[in-house]
Amino acid sequence: MISNMIHATAANAAGRITAPALLAILVPFAGLFYPVSGAAQEADGQRLFQQRCATCHSMEPGQRKMGPQLLGIVGRTAGSVEGANYSGAMQSSGIVWDRQSLDTFLTAPRQMIRGTRMTVSIPDAAQRAAIIDYLESQSPD
Numbered sequence: 001m002i003s004n005m006i007h008a009t010a011a012n013a014a015g016r017i018t019a020p021a022l023l024a025i026l027v028p029f030a031g032l033f034y035p036v037s038g039a040a041q042e043a044d045g046q047r048l049f050q051q052r053c054a055t056c057h058s059m060e061p062g063q064r065k066m067g068p069q070l071l072g073i074v075g076r077t078a079g080s081v082e083g084a085n086y087s088g089a090m091q092s093s094g095i096v097w098d099r100q101s102l103d104t105f106l107t108a109p110r111q112m113i114r115g116t117r118m119t120v121s122i123p124d125a126a127q128r129a130a131i132i133d134y135l136e137s138q139s140p141d
C-alpha cells in the first residue's frame with residue numbers, strides 16, 4: 001500500500017516533469033529537420049562569402065582583387081578569367097568548376113591543386129554548401 005502510493009507519486013511526478021521537459025527538448029530539435037528556406041540559406045552564404053572570400057574575390061566582372069572575380073564560377077573553367085593573377089597550377093588544372101569540385105577545393109585547396117595560391121579553406125561542410133549555393137545563385141546576365 002505504501003509502496004503503491006510512492007510508486008503512484010513518482011509516476012505523477014515523472015509525468016509532470018517529463019512531458020514539458022520532452023517538449024522543451026524536442027521542439028527546438030525538430031526545427032533542425034525543417035529545411036531552411038532557400039532565401040535564408042542564400043543570405044547566409046552571402047554573409048559567409050563577405051566574411052571569408054570577399055577580401056580577395058569580387059562578384060563584379062572585371063573587378064580584380066588578389067583572386068579572380070567569382071561571378072558565374074559554377075560552370076566556369078578554372079584559371080580562365082582574363083588578366084587574373086593565376087598560378088600555373090590553377091591554369092593547368094583542367095577543372096571545370098561544379099558543386100562537387102568547389103566543395104573539394106574549399107575543403108583543402110592545396111590538397112586538390114598542389115601549388116595553388118589560394119590557401120583559405122572552409123572546414124565546415126554546411127558553410128561550404130551555403131557559400132556554394134550563393135555562388136551558384138549568382139550568374140552573369
Ligand code: HEC
Pocket residue numbers: 049052053054055056057066067068070073077078079080081085086087088089090091097102106115116117118119120122131
Ligand atoms: C587571401 C585571399 C583569398 C581568399 C580569402 C579566398 N581566395 Fe579564392 N583564390 C585566391 C587566389 C589568389 C586564387 C587564385 C589561385 C591560383 O591561381 O592558384 C583563388 C582562386 C579561387 C578559385 C578558382 C577561381 C578560378 O577562376 O578558377 C575559387 C573557386 C575560389 N578561389 C573560391 C574562394 C572562395 C569560395 C573563398 C571564400 C571561402 C575564397 N576563394 C577565399 C585568393 C583567395
